[in-house]
Amino acid sequence: MTTTLITGANKGLGFETARRLVAAGHTVYVGSRDADRGRRAADRLGARLVILDVTDDASVAAAVKAIEADGGLDVLVNNAGIEGTVVPTAETTVDTLRPLFETNVFGMVRVTHAFLPLLLRSPAPVVVNVSSGLASKTLVSTPDTPTYAYPGLAYPASKAAVNMVTVQYAKAFPNMRINAVEPGYTATDLNGHRGTQTVEEGAEIIVRMAQIGPDGPTGGYFDVTGPLPW
Ligand SMILES: NC(=O)c1ccc[n+]([C@@H]2O[C@H](COP(=O)([O-])OP(=O)(O)OC[C@H]3O[C@@H](n4cnc5c(N)ncnc54)[C@H](OP(=O)(O)O)[C@@H]3O)[C@@H](O)[C@H]2O)c1
Secondary structure, X not given: OOEEEEOOOOOHHHHHHHHHHHHOOOEEEEEEOOXXXXXXXXXXXXXXXXXOOOOOHHHHHHHHHHHHHOOOOOEEEEOOOOOOOOOXXXXXXXXXXXXXXXXXHHHHHHHHHHHHHHHHOOOOOEEEEEOOHHHOHHHHOOOOOHHHHOOEOHHHHHHHHHHHHHHHHHXXXXXXXXXXXXXXXXXXXXXXXXXXXXXXXXXXXXXXXXOOOOOOOOOOEEEOOEEOOO
């Protein structure tokens, strides 16, 4: 059994992933930037709470200290993410991109970098980066698909960066299993619950990749059906 931290686990896919991993017998830290929302989620789940805002160095450093003091970390699920209002590409500016990159990309690197010393002490470290189908240049360029029709620039660009971050970390740390996953279009607050899948369906690939062993894949990009085109 492992000790797992899930960022942004107070609701949505992160919460459901935490529920499944607790049920499987793992020790789970619910990462939440808000103490009250996090406490409510952790209490419902029978999980531990760690306050963690992925955009804040001090918050991440405090989370590392707390988890280190409690015994360390085996699995990091970089789930926290935002989409914001979808701005059409023609109207997108740097200011549109900035908050998405701050959370989805810089936040992921901040958290991963900060937890590396703890992960490197684990006998079987695993990182799961929650990406998106919109990160795939192949899928976004395939006409007559919902992915092709997505009108915005910022979110797909941030998730494409997540995929590259995943590949480069995987090469740098061959003893870790580090993969990107696409949950599929899932009804959560992120999309005003327009997603067509349930959180149970969406969390499946996250849960699966969080539990892979040392012989599992690394540097890959997967949905529930298998590897995805980059
Ligand atoms: N839903 C989909 O269809 C879909 C599809 C593909 C990929 N994804 C990805 O799946 C992940 C989870 O999304 P979701 O659909 O479950 O959305 P959600 O229900 O909106 O949950 C997002 C979580 O991220 C947290 N978060 C946002 N900014 C944060 C920050 N700065 N620090 C810490 N936590 C932060 C939120 O916390 P607060 O409650 O405090 O805001 C919340 O717990 C995201 O990375 C998203 O891009 C979702």
